[in-house]
Amino acid sequence: MSLATVKNPSIKKAPDTKQNIVFNTKNLNLWYGDTHALKDINLAINEKEITAIIGPSGCGKSTYLKTLNRMVDMVPTVKTSGDIEYRSQNILNKNFKVEELRTRVGMVFQKPNPFPKSIYENVAYGPKIHGIRNKKILDEIVEKSFKDAFIWDEVKDRLKENAYGLSGGQQQRLCIARTLAIEPDVILMDEPTSALDPISTLKVEELVQQLKEDYSIVIVTHNMQQAARISDKTAFFLNGEIVEFADTETLFSNPSDQRTEDYITGRFG
Numbered sequence: 001m002s003l004a005t006v007k008n009p010s011i012k013k014a015p016d017t018k019q020n021i022v023f024n025t026k027n028l029n030l031w032y033g034d035t036h037a038l039k040d041i042n043l044a045i046n047e048k049e050i051t052a053i054i055g056p057s058g059c060g061k062s063t064y065l066k067t068l069n070r071m072v073d074m075v076p077t078v079k080t081s082g083d084i085e086y087r088s089q090n091i092l093n094k095n096f097k098v099e100e101l102r103t104r105v106g107m108v109f110q111k112p113n114p115f116p117k118s119i120y121e122n123v124a125y126g127p128k129i130h131g132i133r134n135k136k137i138l139d140e141i142v143e144k145s146f147k148d149a150f151i152w153d154e155v156k157d158r159l160k161e162n163a164y165g166l167s168g169g170q171q172q173r174l175c176i177a178r179t180l181a182i183e184p185d186v187i188l189m190d191e192p193t194s195a196l197d198p199i200s201t202l203k204v205e206e207l208v209q210q211l212k213e214d215y216s217i218v219i220v221t222h223n224m225q226q227a228a229r230i231s232d233k234t235a236f237f238l239n240g241e242i243v244e245f246a247d248t249e250t251l252f253s254n255p256s257d258q259r260t261e262d263y264i265t266g267r268f269g
């Protein structure tokens with residue numbers, strides 16, 4: 001029995017073609033009280049691609065990411081208008097089941113945030129919540145998740161140790177393994193390497209590129225070189241709006257908007 005058979009989500013994965021849209025955002029507006037943080041956002045995120053979101057501080061990157069898994073609901077003053085279709089269901093609809101969305105859309109944060117538990121338990125935790133109790137199956141899920149997150153060799157002899165004993169870069173890959181263990185459809189990453197040293201950053205970047213074979217990834221990054229290195233598409237946000245959304249190569253080599261050019265050439269931000 002795998003996790004997928006236990007979860008039985010009503011949201012089905014679409015067939016395996018490159019151009020399927022996972023998230024289709026239509027005329028999204030979002031306010032924190034009186035602050036209009038997202039303005040008329042229209043953005044289609046393709047399956048099995050890496051979509052990077054770049055832009056200066058405060059332009060709405062994290063807000064947009066947290067809207068995709070409805071984490072933004074945790075802020076009581078938030079109001080939205082417009083639609084975000086995930087696999088053709090509007091996740092902003094009041095009747096939409098957020099719990100189900102969260103099992104399909106995993107998130108990796110800026111600072112690694114392991115649970116204060118053993119390395120093993122960090123990854124076994126999600127599958128256990130989903131009802132998997134069989135130790136052999138849990139062991140298999142844990143090993144596969146760590147292998148897929150390129151960290152198995154570093155943790156396999158210390159699975160019972162506390163996760164806080166790992167380095168920052170290892171903790172971030174453990175958090176990615178923890179996300180993979182629940183077999184998500186989409187992985188949201190909010191500046192996942194900003195707290196890491198250059199070598200750990202490269203490891204996570206390589207990992208993210210591998211993961212797009214199986215997952216759709218949306219990554220917020222301040223690091224334009226990183227966006228250029230790893231993403232397929234890039235959206236440039238400014239003051240809560242999307243100024244430009246294009247193939248990464250086009251956006252960085254031949255931007256169509258002067259503001260994009262000014263930003264990527266370091267004239268502001």
Ligand SMILES: Nc1ncnc2c1ncn2[C@@H]1O[C@H](COP(=O)(O)OP(=O)(O)OP(=O)(O)O)[C@@H](O)[C@H]1O
Nearest residue numbers: 032035037055056057058059060061062063064075
């Ligand atoms: N919880 C909140 N309550 C009120 N306003 C908020 C809240 N979170 C964000 N904002 C405001 O919404 C706007 C967008 O913020 P957001 O964090 O999405 O930007 P960002 O592009 O991710 O910035 P950074 O790169 O600095 O992380 C900002 O004006 C910010 O002050």
